[in-house]
Amino acid sequence: MVASGTFGYAREMAGLVTLSRLGGIIPKTITREPRPGNAPWRTVETTGGMLNSIGLDNDGIDAFIEHHIPYLCSVGTAIVVSVAGRTHDEFVGMCRQLDAVDGIAAIELNISCPNVSGGVDFGTDPAMCERLVSDSRAACRLPIIAKLTPNVTSIADVARGAAAGGADAISLINTCQGMAVDWRRRKPLLGNVLGGLSGPAIKPIALRCVYQVAQAVSTPLIGIGGIATLDDVMEFLVTGASAVQLGTANFYDPTVSMRVLDELPDALRQLGASTVAEVVGTLVAKPVSKH
Numbered sequence: 001m002v003a004s005g006t007f008g009y010a011r012e013m014a015g016l017v018t019l020s021r022l023g024g025i026i027p028k029t030i031t032r033e034p035r036p037g038n039a040p041w042r043t044v045e046t047t048g049g050m051l052n053s054i055g056l057d058n059d060g061i062d063a064f065i066e067h068h069i070p071y072l073c074s075v076g077t078a079i080v081v082s083v084a085g086r087t088h089d090e091f092v093g094m095c096r097q098l099d100a101v102d103g104i105a106a107i108e109l110n111i112s113c114p115n116v117s118g119g120v121d122f123g124t125d126p127a128m129c130e131r132l133v134s135d136s137r138a139a140c141r142l143p144i145i146a147k148l149t150p151n152v153t154s155i156a157d158v159a160r161g162a163a164a165g166g167a168d169a170i171s172l173i174n175t176c177q178g179m180a181v182d183w184r185r186r187k188p189l190l191g192n193v194l195g196g197l198s199g200p201a202i203k204p205i206a207l208r209c210v211y212q213v214a215q216a217v218s219t220p221l222i223g224i225g226g227i228a229t230l231d232d233v234m235e236f237l238v239t240g241a242s243a244v245q246l247g248t249a250n251f252y253d254p255t256v257s258m259r260v261l262d263e264l265p266d267a268l269r270q271l272g273a274s275t276v277a278e279v280v281g282t283l284v285a286k287p288v289s290k291h
Contacts, residue, residue, distance in 0.1 A: 002257060003224055003247035004029050004082040004108065004147075005054065009068045010075055016254045020076030021261055023243060027064075027072060029082040029110045032090045034060040038115060039191030044180045049199020049226070050248055051180055053115045053192040056084055061094055065101055073103030080145065084110040088122070092135045099140030107142050109133065112149030112174035114196045123149045123174075126161030133165030143168035145222065148209075150202075151177050155209045156216035163217040171222040171245065172209045176202050199248040200226040207239055214240025214281055228256060230263040238271075240281040 001024040007013055009027045019025065037057025044051045058064070061083070072079045081104055085091035095107055111123035111132065122132045129146065137144050146162035148155055150173040162170050175196025180189040188194075206225025213221060223241030227233055228249035236244050249256045264276075273279050 001026060001078075001080070001222070001243060001245045002250060003245035004110065005052075006247040006250045010072055013250075013254060014075070017258055022077045022257060024078035024080050024105065025072065025075070026080045026082050026108055026245065027068065028058055029056055029084050029113070030058050030061050030064045030094075031056055031084050032061055032086075032094060034058065034063070041190055042192075042195075044189045044195070046178075046180055046197065046201070048201030049197055050251070051178055051190060051195035051197055052175070053190045053195035055115050055192065056113060061097060065097075069101060069103065078105035079103060080106045080108050082108045082110050082147070084113055088128075088132055088135070091122070091132055092139045095136040095142070095144070096139040099142055104142060106145055106168070107136070107140065108145040108147050108171060109136060110147050110174070112147050112151075114149065114151060114175060114177045114194065115192060123147075123158060124152050126157045128161075129158050130161035130165040133162050133167045137166040145169045145171055147171035147174055147224075148213075149174045150205055150209055156212045159213040159217050159219070163219045167219055169220045169222055169242075170213065170217070171224055172213055172241075173202070173206045173225050176205060198225070200228060202226050203232060207235060210236060210239050210241050211283070211285075215287060228253070230260050230267055233260055233264065234267050234279070237276060237279050238281070238283045240283070242277070242280050 004026040005028050010025050035056050038053050038055030042054050083094045122128050146167045175198045178197035179194050203226025210223050220242040222243045223236030224245040
């Protein structure tokens with residue numbers, strides 16, 4: 001799949017990628033009301049990745065349903081809608097509204113955005129996460145995916161909350177909080193001071209999170225974080241992810257998903273497998289201590 005916020009609303013990529021080959025598209029996160037986003041600068045290139053502080057800039061759920069869903073549902077692959085709410089009730093209300101829209105395959109709850117006020121509250125408290133997932137699950141018939149933040153003491157505890165709430169899958173991970181500074185001007189480079197670090201720099205963190213959560217829950221996992229090559233994809237699969245999302249790599253190599261799809265069958269054959277499911281969670285490693 002391609003990760004939310006890195007693929008626009010798919011129209012932008014249609015001339016570069018065969019959209020129907022993708023396992024799924026997660027368009028840019030939507031909110032209840034339109035949001036102007038954060039002040040510039042919003043992105044900063046950094047060692048091994050990028051910092052972003054977009055602030056969930058979007059036109060709101062009603063405009064998304066009217067202007068983007070018809071096109072997205074025509075491209076020939078699964079559309080997973082990413083939603084973010086300021087409150088518990090906003091999340092649940094958006095799930096209920098989207099349940100009435102034809103063509104959507106699943107909803108990804110963005111409870112882990114570090115660039116908005118309150119953006120990670122539901123993804124840092126296991127009990128709040130469980131309640132939100134449970135009520136979102138009850139509000140619609142669509143599969144519910146919980147997207148978690150690494151900016152917590154124990155991501156496994158939050159994942160247990162998501163699983164207890166009935167999440168159909170768990171996405172790991174959203175960006176890691178970071179910042180960039182212009183020391184000569186003695187000012188932060190991002191308009192919002194702090195932003196989310198993505199790209200190859202966070203892949204070891206994302207792999208660690210997938211490994212820990214795979215030991216904690218039986219819910220299917222979706223790996224995200226620094227995935228840019230076939231080797232990256234295979235590392236996440238054997239570590240315990242049933243699927244992956246390519247994110248930052250889309251910015252500097254828009255055709256990366258096509259290349260990975262071309263290379264995947266041979267990589268599976270190298271492990272004596274014919275399907276992705278056969279290699280998921282096959283990592284041979286001593287379990288991490290629970291203490």
